[in-house]
Amino acid sequence: MFLLLLIITHISLFASKSAEPKPIIPIVPQEMRQTKELPKDTERIFPSFVSIDEDPPKGRWPKLQNETLCNQRREAVKEAFLWAWNAYKRDAWGSDEINPISRTRNNWLLGQGCTIIDSISTMMIMELYDEVKLAHDWVEKDFQLYTGRSVSLFETSIRILAGLISAYDLTGDELYLDKAEKLGDVIITNFESNKKYSIPSNSISLRKPTRSPSYEERKKKIYEDIEDKETYHKSSLPLLFTPKTPDDLGLNVTQLQQNDASIAEFGLWVEFVALSDRTGDPHYAFQALRALQSTLLARQSEKGIIPIYIEPSSGQFYQSCFSIGAAGDSFYEYLIKEHIYTEQHEIRLGRTIIKGQNNGDKYDHNLNSKKRNNKSNKIKNPKQNIEIESLGQHWVDVMMAFKKREIIRNKQSLDLKSSENVKVKKPLHWINGTECTDNKWSHLACYSAGNAALGAFYLNNYSIPKFPKQQQYQNSQKQINKGNINSINADEYEQVPTTTDQQILASLFQLGVDLGDTCYAMYAYSPSGLAGEFINMKAIGDNKEYERQDMNSNINKIDKVNKKQNEVFSMNEDNSYVNKQNNYDDEGYLIDDAIVKQGDGQNILRPEVVESLFYLYRTTGDTKYQEYAWNIFQSFQKQSRLPDSSKQSLNKQINKNMVSETDIRENPDQKDQELMGFTSLSNVNTNKPSRQDNMPSFFLAETLKYLYLTFCDANEVIPLDQWVFTTEAHPIALRKYLKKRNFS
Template structure:
């Protein structure tokens, strides 16, 4: 610790007398000055020096602790998982639930810092002031801090566009985030080399795959690159969007997938970068997609031709998927706010209102709906997995996006959670794990099957609690997240199958199993998404550790020379059967949620932003 120099000159001293005259004289002067101090003044100095020393020591210890992370090379997929006793209490389920709620909320009920980060102020033009939020507050150790460095304005930079206002991020803060960025760069290098401008990379055959021919991987990755502060990669992708991405192609595309990946990707990139070029592109696409709403009922058709803007039913069915027609509202509402054209929001909101008026099973909806009649398909499955999942997600997120002004959305969401608990929630034998099954044949039979897609639900439930809904939902979220994690942890690859079956028979020796035809892992993000929300709102670092284990499984079993690939068999670590496909959502969602999960300070303020179902951030607005 350097000696403290007191700036009070001796009485009558000249300017010359105060100049340094060598080390010895300065030391003598300091010593004389120190001797002139009273005992009280010396005590104060000692106290200040002691406090500074403690602060320096504490900062050093915290930095050292943050650097202690698991060694990727030492990962052992056969290592024992977290003991069940860490989550399941030995007492009754009621006592366990009450204890968990009390424990979690006692740990995290602290005030949210009212001082907003400068970076978040860059979006005030879009969403106005925040409403007060009730429920689960961010933990004090994480705060509601954002890692965003602030807003940026550079009129000489053509990439800032007309808005000339952007959010800046600092880049990776720790070794785990650095590992995720390296994974993104590895995947991006393979895509850029072998599939540039195409939808997906086939990393093993060094080739490309086209679904819609819209450069899905590029558009899906834009805001991920911005959040990771990969500016050179972002600029190259941005320039491709401006110069090459053309929506005037004679191509039939899936309305839902194009909305969440491309329209959502363009809007997310605009809100983070401030580049108005992305809004121009989004408007062009939105105008073409509006043809999907041309059905007699306004319920959108599943497919739409981009050149003619003509919507139509898919070749395989006369119906649309319920989740698909009800998971386009965030994007079209935001497009209206960005352009000032209400037509987009009106068309999409009309769909939600029509579904609101339809009869349901305790708030639960069948997975097919007919665009021409506006009715659900009779006898169709009710599930929280494929074709049903994001209907429930967007009930909550629309309510949040609209400043909690659309009460019917909140009520439909709350009712659906009650219906899930009553009709779909079951427990396994022997370890009493929570899962959500499916209702078949219009409610006549129950199937103990859960898709990996269902693991979006813990994150949605936690988000609802943070926004003032029942704290009981957090108990469900934590238990289901644990089950979802175990579907990863109990496989030798530490990766989850696409579909898992659960045992409820009293003679069962294992909680769940995977059929051979369902054993593929498609680089999906849903479990990681749930872990991110739970960590964000509870501060429990166990969720980060679980995510790190999953990431190690991804690194060990899906990483190949030129990217990452889906695999066909999670049940055998020596026979994983690579499928030679890297979906765009791996960069747009999976790696993004991993990066956000591992942040020391939150990268995105969830009181100001809402993620669409493809993990593209859109601003929350006051209405």
């Protein structure tokens, strides 16, 4: 029997306090809360709730500058949210998403009310309590969970499950936890179906699981598995432990298996550990962490390289693709976020320490490295007792593997403004990954800029890591910041010291800053002010040969690239950029020599760039990131917002061949009403992009939330030392701020 033991280190007990906990966001109206009386007996596990009664340490987070301006910008973002939300309420209430031009419903997630649940945390942060009440009533009365149909495990988990857990944390309403637990029971059956590795299929059947024994008996059985019951009753914190008989807690739903899986699809331990903490049921965390363990034990070609495709039946990677973007993104993102959530140095899954691959080779970690006995490191079966090194360390290893694949443009590339409104010439940075990335840098990969900054900032005790005793390098950085890039040697700039913990974290933080500039440039250099899905890096040039390491043969490979002619860009007074030539050819527009092709010019209102700008602002306090975020918001308003004052009717849209008559058969009387909401764009490579007909729920859940938070007081609204964001931007309170109910 595979034993999973999570030892929580440095547990601090919360003393009972007579004063009410201080909320981080405004107090939720009492009528929005629902609580249930619990049995008086103590021989059962208990749910937990959020109790935050302290302020962040002074000086940790930036103080809000120019409060009047920030207030105005927050109100503008809130108004945009309501414009999108009201379009959904009017034309697609209860469906997953809205097609705002045809004013039709989109139930791609089988009608789980995706936009409603995805938006609750945003509305709580924006203090839109009337709208939260509408969402609450729908979840209570109309949320249909057991449809019996198959749906994406990943999308259901990040949007619906995480949305419900976050709603519970922000409101204290147990309705959301009850729904989350029921949904978690369905999803976790996919993990259970793989008895050996817990690596699931990405397709789940929404069928009601059968419980044996009864629910209350099951809670008591879980309680019986707690070895140290005295500690459990003394601690206000939830206890995460190994169930002695995990197979007996199975929920008896057979799920389909598949031959392959991407690691992002099941890298959902933030959601499932959070669910275990709040319900007191360790089963969810057990399964999710065993899938994580199986992945970390799979054979790696070198330290930190965790390819994105794995075979569930063997627990081994079956392709060598190592990409920071799609199919791997949230897995890498959650390594550091779970570390932050638990505030642990190690997650232990047994006795021996696995520091890399499972073939006996022992990698020497730079952080917290110690000489350890290597006798037990040959692990062939993940059911053996093992111990996984700190998830934060695994994150460092992965990010350093990506850092090795960073490419820096060796010339004056990005023409961006600093916080002092001074033009700064900076190199273009991106991660080339392996051959599977096809030399493209994706919008989706831009989450990594904020993730790198957040992780390095956290691991350096909530401070920006510096390069110690590297005066020459620091002088070069100063020259770069002044825009004097020609005065330094390119090789000196690219050579980042990596000999100490501090230097490693400093290089990762700088990687986040540099990637953030490149990602913002995808917007700043676009004719429409909005970014496309990809930058094609094959055009990067100066006939310079860039060296990268091929992971298959572990030998150096040379990428030869051809030079492209630069186009000339100039700065407008509003910090936006225009192309002086205004003659975009069939290929697209240029960022220096990197080209955004026509086929890559789609914009679907993605959040990753504004997400990273939010993290970069929170960690640096540099107001230029607020300006960057505001520029992007204005471009969304200009290009993606459907008209209000113009009273543009659906008839006009039909005449322009934007929608067909068949799109409005369900609502024939709505043809002359104005359009509302925001919509995706099919091509950002022109000044007036053509519009598509969809508004993804993540635009409300993520994009507008991160824009709003960028102009909030970082010490008062969702401080990052008290909350962690899921990959769908749902804030979840850190584990140390949970308190068991019935604890006094």
